[in-house]
Amino acid sequence: MAQIIDNSDAIEPIFKKLQETFRTHKTKDVNFRKAQLRNLLKGLEEMEQELHQALQEDLGVTLFSSQMTSTIITKTDVENQLAHIDKWSKEESVDTPFVIGPGTSKIIYEPLGVVLVIAAWNYPLYTGIPPMAAAIAAGNCVILKPSELAPHSSQVMYKLVDKYLDKSCYAVIQGGVEVSKKITTFAFDLIIFTGSPEKGKLVARAASENLVPCILELGGKSPTIVDKDCSLNVTAQRIIQGRFTNAGQTCVACDYVFVHESIKDAFINEMKIEIKKFFGENPQNSPDYSRIVTTFHTQRLEKLLQNHDGQIVLGGQVKVNEKYVEPTIILEPNQNSQIMTEEIFGPILPVFTFNDIGKVITFINSRPKPLALYYYGNNSKNKKLLEQQTSSGAIVHNDSVFHLLNPNLPFGGVGNSGYGAYHGIAGFKGCSHAKPVFNKSTLNIYPFNIRYPPFTKHKLQTLSLFFKFAELPQRHVVNATLFISFLVAMKIASKKGYLKRFLEISKPYVDKLWNSANL
Known part of the structure; x- marks a missing residue:
């Protein structure tokens, strides 16, 4: 070693x-x-x-x-x-509110x-x-x-x-x-x-x-919800991959499952079938099934399997010297046992049943916030409820773990599962x-000089008016001012006859350009 x-x-x-x-x-x-x-x-x-x-x-x-x-x-x-x-390292220009202008911000x-x-x-x-x-x-x-x-x-x-x-x-x-x-x-x-x-x-x-x-x-305990309208075969395959890849030693692994009561038996049966397809009759002999990282962690998992008060419906075998823990599914373990209060970080999957999604949400919210939450099904109402009423580092519908591979999604936790994010x-x-950079103009005429003493009632009124439009971007004010100035200039030019004279002078040139374009 x-x-x-x-x-x-x-x-x-x-x-x-x-x-x-x-x-x-x-x-x-x-x-x-x-x-x-x-x-x-x-x-x-x-x-x-x-x-x-x-x-x-x-x-x-x-x-x-x-x-x-x-x-x-x-x-x-x-x-x-x-x-x-x-692109990411370039300076980023941002708006400057008119109330603190004129200036530029980046x-x-x-x-x-x-x-x-x-x-x-x-x-x-x-x-x-x-x-x-x-x-x-x-x-x-x-x-x-x-x-x-x-x-x-x-x-x-x-x-x-x-x-x-x-x-x-x-x-x-x-x-x-x-x-x-x-x-x-x-x-x-x-x-x-x-x-x-x-x-x-x-x-x-x-x-x-x-x-x-x-x-x-x-890490933490990432919940997985299997609704009655899910695709059982796809759901089983993706949960197995999400739970048993790297022998369950994955921070965003499916840590426990709530499956709808009406499909519990079908779900358990499908999990057994797919685990056998993935790893064969004896996973210990499968080249695709990993080992636990140390003997210490293997012993830790062995102790979890000895104290849970649930029903082992698949697996349960441990060989400490070989750092091997069989893919294991436990039905209805004690919710106060270590297997449900600590992150498992191994190939063990507790399974519970539910009829009311609201009770599942209450259970999830009573525990520390997880790094990921997985939902399998097509009930748009339940999806929305989970998105709006639970908090997790990420929420994933109809898949497990693979959201990490999207560089456009931040990877990070919340609460007990961490803070901050990376990827992309x-x-x-x-x-x-x-770092914000503000470059202020030296223009210091009214109304930009009302910030200085001596303070008067008029200055206060002007300042109050400014702050009513505090969020108004400076560029909008500049554009509006230029547009109004243009309209005023056109009005004056028209009144004095300048506009008419300009149009008469420019008409031959405009006609020539028009004829050239038509050719």
């Missing part, structure tokens, strides 16, 4: 070096950022086999699985940042500084490189801290960054618990953390000592400071 050295003394010199680099403004150059993203893509392509081998050794995933859930989607995320960086998206990315062990590549790419695209220096629970992936990611990116701007710091504890005490300009709510609280607490902002991508433009903006 790969060994990760837990040396917290390595943090400070690397952190200081990146701070010094950032102060040179090297990473603010958009062309430099683009070159680094291209290098990162090159590395992901050239090291794909090494990355897959590391993921296989850490998590037991197949080549197809590592491509679908790690390497391909990671490259796609980096490519998205590269494709839009020119927003500059500037990098924050040195960003720390702490990746998770369940998808080490996908939780490490995409947020790092967003920070690079935004112009930051970056330190990536992979999880020591995925040591092979950690070492390959170190090699990737060391070989393909500028060492003065970007670094990987490996390490265990001591490194993880110490690194969050440094005055980074942003921390992006992916992990459990418990660890997220520790990161936020440490970061608060230096007022470091955080983007926390946490959300990642770029999350790693930037939207």
Whole structure:
């Protein structure tokens, strides 16, 4: 097994070096950022086999699985940042209210500084490189801290960054618990953390000592609702994929299911059929079924299966030494058991029944806010109720997990499942400071000088009138003024005969142009 050295003394010199680099403004150059993203893509392509081998050794995933859930989607995320960086990094002009004009206003998206990315062990590549790419695209220096629970992936990611990116701007710091504890005490300009709510609280607490902002991508128990009008076959396939991919070690996995009472038996039967199709008679022998990351976590899942007061209708077998937990479905476990109060993070799926969607909503709202909520069915009223009356990081209809692959949707939690977001433009903006710039004209005549003392009743009345139209954009006032001025000028010109004379003089030229156009 790969060994990760837990040396917290390595943090400070690397952190200081990146701070010094950032102060040179090297990473603010958009062309430099683009070159680094291209290098990162090159590395992901050239090291794909090494990355897959590391993921296989850490998590037991197949080549197809590592491509679908790690390497391909990671490259796609980096490519998205590269494709839009020119547009996203441009200054953004905004309206100036007439009441504070005349002037111009704009927003500059500037990098924050040195960003720390702490990746998770369940998808080490996908939780490490995409947020790092967003920070690079935004112009930051970056330190990536992979999880020591995925040591092979950690070492390959170190090699990737060391070989393909500028060492003065970007670094990987490996390490265990001591490194993880110490690194969050440094005055980074942003921390992006992916992990459990418990660890997220520790990161936020440490970061608060230096007022470091955080983007926390946490987990929680993502509810899944199966309505009576769903497509049973499709629903079973997508829930199985969403729950049992990576042996259930996915932060947005379907954590428990509420299935309509009228289709409970059909749903359970369909789940059994599809699980057998996915992983065969014995999932332990399936090349497409992953293993639990450590013996400790396997033992934790074994304990959950021993204390739930429900009915195991499928699976239940655990082999601790082989880090294997069979795909398991439990019917009606005790709602106060650990399996229903803690994030499972394994291949175990509790199932409950319902008749009233309102009671399901009440149950969901009585628990911490989840990272995702899944609804299977076509009842538009129930869809709308869930969208309006529940709160979650995301809500997905008739699919599980795959909403993460849309770069146009922000990925993030709410409440106990985290705060802040990344992916696409959300990642770029999350790693930037939207700096407002207001450029005021030196024009200082009435009525723009009523802000100065001595204050009079007339000034107050004028100021009050201005604030009644505080939201009126300055450009509308300017356009209206120009239009009125034009009308006044035309009226004067007509009255003095200038307009008539102008039309007489210009008529031959207009006729000539008209005839030429007709030819």
